[in-house]
Amino acid sequence: MIDRNPDEFMEIFLQPGDCFMSDADTRLRTLLGSCVAITLWHPKKKIGGMCHYLLPSRGANSEPLLEGRYGDEALFLLLREARHLGCRPKDFHYKIFGGADMFSRLPKNTRRTLPQFNKEAVGERNIAQARDMLDDLGVHVVSSDVGGMCARAIMLDNWSGDVWVRSTYDVVPVLHRDFLLTA
Numbered sequence: 001m002i003d004r005n006p007d008e009f010m011e012i013f014l015q016p017g018d019c020f021m022s023d024a025d026t027r028l029r030t031l032l033g034s035c036v037a038i039t040l041w042h043p044k045k046k047i048g049g050m051c052h053y054l055l056p057s058r059g060a061n062s063e064p065l066l067e068g069r070y071g072d073e074a075l076f077l078l079l080r081e082a083r084h085l086g087c088r089p090k091d092f093h094y095k096i097f098g099g100a101d102m103f104s105r106l107p108k109n110t111r112r113t114l115p116q117f118n119k120e121a122v123g124e125r126n127i128a129q130a131r132d133m134l135d136d137l138g139v140h141v142v143s144s145d146v147g148g149m150c151a152r153a154i155m156l157d158n159w160s161g162d163v164w165v166r167s168t169y170d171v172v173p174v175l176h177r178d179f180l181l182t183a
Helices: 071-084 108-113 122-137
Strands: 010-013 019-022 026-032 036-042 047-053 093-098 141-146 151-157 163-168 175-181
Touching: 010 019, 019 026, 019 071, 026 036, 026 047, 036 071, 036 122, 036 151, 047 071, 047 151, 071 122, 093 122, 093 151, 093 163, 122 141, 141 163
Parallel strands: 010 026, 093 141
Antiparallel strands: 019 047, 026 151, 036 047, 036 093, 151 163, 163 175
């Protein structure tokens, strides 16, 4: 790990639906539940990015403007920015995070009255979408931390490509794991 003084870099926090690409002087962070984040990092140019999406796709009722809330559109937006910076999708290291089953703990009567909980879990569909999109691009996923029933805090250091993951179970602040996923 390369330690840096916080005054030497910019930190960006991504909300659900956000996509961001930047240079080596940036750290990107987000919090995930059933949402998925895809990170990409260019080892030579030290350019990295992250998208944080809520649902796999918008479906047939697509609007003309792309939105980062949907996996297929979020990755497209991120890769469009990479191309503007002169990079090809295959030049990046990709990592996938999130997709937890955050809703299985809801009371059964709540799950019955909300139709979206009667379908395949949102987190599982988000993970499948990420893997399918990256397979379609023909790129290799370097590492991932997906599924389960825990929330995750993700941090990408663009100067090194390191992604830090902190996961917690339940709502109590108990650290389940705190590890580094390197390229």
